[in-house]
Amino acid sequence: MNDTSHEVAQGSHHLGGVAPTALSAHNIVKRFPGVLANDNVDFDVRAGEVHTLLGENGAGKSTLAAILCGLYQPDSGYLLRNGKPMHLSSPRAGLQHGIAMVHQHFRLVDRFTVSENVILGSRDLGFRLNRKEINEQVAAVAESFGLPIDPNAVVGELSVGQRQRVEIVKALYQGAEILLLDEPTAVLVPAEVEKLFDNVHSMTKAGKSIVFISHKLGEVVEISDRVTVLRNGRVTGHVSGKGTTDTRELARLMVGRDIELNAQRATHPIGHEVLQIRNLSLSINEVEVLSDVSFNIHAGEMVGIAGVAGNGQRELADTIAGLISPASGSITISGAMTTDRGPIQAREVGLAYVPEDRLGMGLVPSMSILDNLLLTRDRKVIVDRTSIRPEASRLIDQFEIKANGPDHLARKLSGGNAQKVLLARELSGGRSATKLLVVCSPTRGLDVGAIETVRSLLNDARSAGQAILLISEDLDEVMSLADRILVLYRGAVVHETPGATASLSTVGAAMAGLLENGGV
């Protein structure tokens, strides 16, 4: 046991009849070049329980999960299945021991039907497939865990929540007794999360064990029977007892200090109109992506766009940034029409854009911080790196970017630091002083400390009088930061509400397309 680890709030309801341990990992050590991902980690899951692995990005929870399912092999330590030692050389070996992982990024073939995906990888089906029989089997497995799904549906046409269900059904069909769910709620709307949690309950009732991997405190408290908290590859605490846990305590174990997660909406005056969007419509490959979108943002105002991924958010941001030409409608930034004029024109009147895709779109991975600062600025014919060097060093200090200096390569930055470089460049202005900042999923994939910093940077920018468009799939983020919230569903604004009085259930319903006409 390491010295930082301790027991908190021993749950009482398990003391009566403790189920047998289904899977346990002992003294797991896993090292990657330069990183000790798992440092002497112990973990176990009992039959019929939900045991959560909680931790920030890079805490080692995904590594541990990969070891538990056979994807990685530990450098030392061992696994026990029902008390007997086992060696997992591959995920297939894991499956033979009844252990399956549902990955965050689904591993499904879009063109295949549900049952084709479910049987993919099964070896003992014979040469000729008996589709009728397979369909019945798949439907039966799905039905028995309350996961209704049409075996003949083509996966590419399913919603994200349904695809996840296919992954789970696949694991169950292959005989999984222990399911590892890697950040399963990251891609779901609130209503789908509830459904998922119902499914989890029906699986645990049937004696399945669930290893739930997450960094979202609220849902962890709701779903878990026990929680193991990881930080820097070590176990920093065990918490048990459903619903009795203090999120503040979990957050402290996770980060190692007290943190304030809910950045407060700053009070500030709202100024003149900076962005005006009128009747914006856009089609890509004859599919309507944006439909008659109109709104405006004022100086010192933050407008949040909520919505499930793929409802036109990314395209809206790209269109405002001048990367896509709309089919119709107009965009005006500080009085200048920028529709159809390209990204450089938009930047010249004060646009700054932090895209969702940090490395690869916002930043060039193989280039230095210095060169990346030049990306959206005016470079001379012979690139002038000397005169920007002092500014680069200053920004690295000011934004507390952990780097060896301006020549540090972007791809060697952690997610949080990459995001800080991006924000540093966009907030410091390039071709002109920043007046409108468009940010997409600014905290996605960041650890809690970085989330705190990024949110306070956004708040500071707003206080400084910049107009901000915050596009995020993290509903909590939009709810806690934005002055005004618009919900985008199938490319249209279906709901608008002031941030201070927004209701989670109404916004959630609008995101799921349950509000027919936009209420204000």
Next chain:
Amino acid sequence: MRLPIRVVFDQRGEAPKRLTALVPIVSVLAALFFGAIFLLATGYSPIDTYTNMFSDGFASSRGVTDTLALSTVLICTGIAAAFAFQMNIYNIGGEGQLYLGMIGGAWAGITLGDHLPSLIMVPLVLIFGALAGALWIFVPAFVRSRLGTSEIVSTLLLTYVASSLIDYVIYTPDSFFRNPNTSFPQGRLVSASAKLQSFGDTRLYPTIFVAIVLAVVLYWVVKRTEFGYRINVIADSPKAAHYAGINAKRTTMSVMLISGALAGLGGAMLIVGPYGKIEPSIVNLGYGYAGIVIAALARNNLAAIVVSGILFAGLRVGGEKLQISTDTPIHIGVMLQGAILLFALGGEAFRRYKIRVVLVRAVTT
């Protein structure tokens, strides 16, 4: 029963500098070792063969000048390939662009008359050669930058067309490019003012300096200029280029045209240099294709192409002389070229990954 060992590839964060220099050297040594197996199997002494090759290619004064002479055109085709490769544009039609450079250069050398001084004629021949090379890649460049059509296929296929074109201009009886004074099909000589003098009694021409300076200048362009910055952004992430308002179509077009022009320049250098006419046997020499290997060996570093180009030329010169002095087949040199490429590419794995063989342990409780 599976062996209780596994080969583990650990990705390196950054390749150590030491390895970056070591891998090409070890690749060459490994290729020589590989070649030695064949030499032994066919009854030749690898040590004698390689000693001869080395002294013929690099050590004797004749060898050195011949090597540098050959490297002139190889550096051109090498930078032609590398300039495009570094932006992930695979112009593998340098061979055809080289032929066109010969034709374009010869046309200028024959047509632009005997009245112009050498100081103007030679640059004109080089410029026309470069233009012809650029022209030959224009259609592949256009469809690649507008429609995304694979330049690999289009540039390669055009090489076959270019090769037939060379045959056509030489073997057609009343062709403009054919020497009218001989019945044997030969290229027509360019005017005397379009030819350079070689150094002393060597086969080395001043064009070697043009090739080396070009390599260094292009290296600087890529490192220091806005154009180079754009190339680097597009090479790494086209999405970032789009985001920053960099016109990828235009840059792709420019890079491909320059690549074609460089290969064409190599062809024109053969006109002002050794040949003074279109030489139909060029289609058997593969200078354009060799550029691909040279670029790979230099890992598309434009300045390093000078070194890999000379190394490659030396191997080839050594191989050719070997056949004359001993009876070792010339193909040993060609085989070594191929082997060097293979080992250089294989060596990349060692640069990018730390490779370990580990014993799979049984579980202990």
